[in-house]
Amino acid sequence: MIVRTDAVVLHAFDYSETSTIATLFSRRDGVLSVMAKGARRPKSRFGATLQPLSYLQIVYYDKEGRTLQTLTEASHVHRFPDLTANLDRVTVGMRMVELVRAMLHEGDRHPMVLKLLVESLSWLNHADERVTNALPWFQLRLATLLGFAPHVEKDDLNALADRGGYLLLESGGVAPSTQGADSLKASRAALRAFAVFARTELDTAGRMDLDHQCRSEVEALVDAYLRHHAEGNYPERVRKVAAQLESGLARLAE
DSSP states (O other), X not given: OEEEEEEEEEEEEEETTTEEEEEEEETTTEEEEEEETTTTSTTOTTTTTTSTTOEEEEEEEOOTTOSEEEEEEEEEEEOOTTTTSSHHHHHHHHHHHHHHHHHSOBTOOXXXXXXXXXXXXXXXXXXXXXXXXXXXXXXXXXXXXXXXXXXXXXXXXXXXXXXXXXXXXXXXOEESSOOSTTXXXXXXXXXXXXXXXXXXXXXXXXXOOOOHHHHHHHHHHHHHHHHHHTTTOXXXXXXXXXXXXXXXXXXXXO
């Protein structure tokens, strides 16, 4: 059966001297793997479409029972030319697709997650500053769509003392005192920022100005919350690669 749908490229790698295998997140079939025969040839009809973070219109042959489908056409729906303009943008974008690839099973249809991913990549492409704010917002919105939305109550936030409190990893709520192993201590500012990321739209979350310490705390809270619910499927590769690149660039600047 010939299928036409839109999709975001999550991952791609060379296969043989002329072909590419790509993992896509499509509207019709969720996460799927495709073979693009001839994609590595100089005059390939695929051009540069199969780069991670690309949002495409695709056509492929879908054969029941086969885990690797055959891609026949790919063209850009929207281009995101600035996503690779600097390390922060590309790291956030690659982290988003890494999370989708890890936390959705192959074949799971989830058009709302595709909509979230495309809108987040578009915002990231156009944002002038605070681009890293997109990641914790995306993570918590993804958690909501996958069925484990954090439940942060305004009254609980207001009840926090200046010394801070705890994030409850099971519910995503906050409390003034520890609730055992499934809670994480944080400052009041970090818990409030966590709530903003969980409850507002990206344009609002993207305007938050967080100092380095608060940002590090919030990122740790969000990671801990998703890891708690991810059943062992929480990826870390993009973060580790980005840390190595930052370390290398710092040494070159010395």
